[in-house]
Amino acid sequence: MSDVIDTLVGIAPGSKLDAIRAQRSEARKHAQASYTSLFEPREVAGVAAYERHAIAAFVAGLHGEPKTDAFYAAKLPAGLRATVAAEVAAAKSTGPYGRFPKGPLSAEDAPGPTWKVSDTGRTALGARLPAAFEHTHMLVFHPRDAAAPALQALLDAGWSTTDIVTISQLVSFLSYQIRVVSGLSTLASSL
Amino acid sequence: MTDRTLTPPPHTEPVVFTRDMLDWLPWIEPMAEQDMTERHLASLVDASRVKSPYFRLLARDPDVLEARTRTDKDIFYNPEAGLPRAERELAAAATSRLNGCIYCASVHARFAATYSKRVDDVQRLLDEGVGARLDERWDAIVAASVALTALPITFGPPHIERLRKVGLDDAAIADLIGAASFFNWANRLMLSLGEPATQGK
Numbered sequence: 001m002s003d004v005i006d007t008l009v010g011i012a013p014g015s016k017l018d019a020i021r022a023q024r025s026e027a028r029k030h031a032q033a034s035y036t037s038l039f040e041p042r043e044v045a046g047v048a049a050y051e052r053h054a055i056a057a058f059v060a061g062l063h064g065e066p067k068t069d070a071f072y073a074a075k076l077p078a079g080l081r082a083t084v085a086a087e088v089a090a091a092k093s094t095g096p097y098g099r100f101p102k103g104p105l106s107a108e109d110a111p112g113p114t115w116k117v118s119d120t121g122r123t124a125l126g127a128r129l130p131a132a133f134e135h136t137h138m139l140v141f142h143p144r145d146a147a148a149p150a151l152q153a154l155l156d157a158g159w160s161t162t163d164i165v166t167i168s169q170l171v172s173f174l175s176y177q178i179r180v181v182s183g184l185s186t187l188a189s190s191l
Numbered sequence: 192m193t194d195r196t197l198t199p200p201p202h203t204e205p206v207v208f209t210r211d212m213l214d215w216l217p218w219i220e221p222m223a224e225q226d227m228t229e230r231h232l233a234s235l236v237d238a239s240r241v242k243s244p245y246f247r248l249l250a251r252d253p254d255v256l257e258a259r260t261r262t263d264k265d266i267f268y269n270p271e272a273g274l275p276r277a278e279r280e281l282a283a284a285a286t287s288r289l290n291g292c293i294y295c296a297s298v299h300a301r302f303a304a305t306y307s308k309r310v311d312d313v314q315r316l317l318d319e320g321v322g323a324r325l326d327e328r329w330d331a332i333v334a335a336s337v338a339l340t341a342l343p344i345t346f347g348p349p350h351i352e353r354l355r356k357v358g359l360d361d362a363a364i365a366d367l368i369g370a371a372s373f374f375n376w377a378n379r380l381m382l383s384l385g386e387p388a389t390q391g392k
Contacts, residue, residue, distance in 0.1 A: 165248060
């Protein structure tokens with residue numbers, strides 16, 4: 001089976017980067033297994049396939065790494081793709097920002113906005129996805145602002161505790177995958 | 192039935208970055224040990240992790256947890272070539288410092304200090320943040336971790352050049368990319384699913 005990171009970076013078999021990745025064959029194999037278990041799970045319980053792909057396209061859009069952005073956007077039907085693109089345009093920020101626990105670190109606080117899905121987006125995304133997108137924005141740009149009420153908002157929107165684990169893993173995994181693709185692409189261009 | 196978030200028991204919240212051992216308290220319900228199937232238990236990879244509320248929470252999606260854990264172990268523990276372990280840990284600690292994950296930073300600052308024996312430098316990274324001046328090699332590693340963590344991602348050819356200048360070969364640079372990127376995964380889970388607590392003395 002093809003490896004998404006290799007495909008997106010353009011790592012050809014037998015290339016120098018292929019040999020370097022082969023030295024971490026377990027990491028390579030299980031980064032791909034992480035992708036598969038999130039996007040092609042053995043059983044799609046809880047978070048539906050289109051919901052996984054919508055959240056993924058939103059995460060990739062927020063990061064703006066061109067190759068991963070195109071890859072995940074292509075998995076959405078045209079209507080949903082346009083909705084996600086409009087939310088990405090409104091939600092895009094810089095990071096990481098956020099507050100630290102009150103105390104000596106407060107001097108380093110970089111407070112910033114809590115983003116909300118647009119009214120148009122809310123209608124188009126249905127009952128559960130708006131809450132997931134709002135949580136995703138926090139995870140991507142200001143994860144240190146996380147607090148229990150953010151999880152309660154997801155539960156109130158109809159996600160279960162297990163769904164929250166899956167969504168959190170999905171956003172966090174992509175935060176890894178996108179950076180690996182970006183980093184290895186830069187390395188590939190300077191070999 | 193709608194699930195509810197948990198109210199952590201009374202505890203002391205750490206308000207500075209530290210190399211002390213911390214606890215972690217979940218905001219949503221981990222699996223109960225007696226409800227875990229063989230698949231859930233296998234997803235922990237290390238059987239002893241059944242005692243950890245963090246891993247019992249992630250075990251709710253066992254396939255992702257197992258893949259996450261095996262990715263983590265190879266990036267950090269594989270001794271074959273590449274970046275020395277101490278500096279993989281340094282990249283993890285710097286990433287955690289920037290994102291603000293006090294729990295993750297505590298674990299990986301301890302490892303960085305243990306493997307490098309440069310306790311004061313590691314502590315300075317925790318105290319002063321990612322702008323602390325350590326030495327040329329460590330500054331280059333921290334700067335690259337910061338550039339990979341920032342959004343938009345600013346990691347570019349000048350970072351690679353700087354890393355090469357301080358002695359990192361291509362395999363070591365790839366390890367740094369893996370370690371800093373992985374902590375952008377780990378930090379987000381730790382920060383958003385629960386909170387750190389000072390251990391009782």
